[in-house]
Amino acid sequence: MRELSELFKALGDETRLAIMALLLEHGELCVCDIEQALGATQSKTSRHLRYLLHAGLVQDRREGVWVHYSLPKQTDDARRAIRRALKAVLTPELTDKLNARFNKLCCVDGVCQPASVRAKADAAE
Numbered sequence: 001m002r003e004l005s006e007l008f009k010a011l012g013d014e015t016r017l018a019i020m021a022l023l024l025e026h027g028e029l030c031v032c033d034i035e036q037a038l039g040a041t042q043s044k045t046s047r048h049l050r051y052l053l054h055a056g057l058v059q060d061r062r063e064g065v066w067v068h069y070s071l072p073k074q075t076d077d078a079r080r081a082i083r084r085a086l087k088a089v090l091t092p093e094l095t096d097k098l099n100a101r102f103n104k105l106c107c108v109d110g111v112c113q114p115a116s117v118r119a120k121a122d123a124a125e
Contacts, residue, residue, distance in 0.1 A: 010055035
């Protein structure tokens with residue numbers, strides 16, 4: 001019961017729900033893309049991502065100085081059920097503004113690219 005309680009605590013925050021919505025919609029994202037979409041500071045975003053990471057709801061991957069977050073591919077029944085429930089309840093009406101902000105700030109010519117890819121392209125120019 002305690003582990004299940006911790007899972008629901010992790011989801012009991014609007015910012016963390018927004019992060020989950022972004023990851024459900026866009027897949028793996030760099031922490032700075034999540035920051036921009038949320039309009040939050042790096043420290044606030046990282047704190048919420050760590051909370052989700054410790055709850056086993058997200059996983060991270062380092063690429064040089066970049067940290068990317070995604071939903072774990074391998075997970076238990078409770079986390080799979082929570083993911084299905086989030087997909088059902090995080091409707092476009094709830095996430096349209098968030099996704100529009102993400103698309104405006106994190107996409108190039110309509111194609112979403114992680115900040116690490118955009119930075120490499122900018123450096124090459």
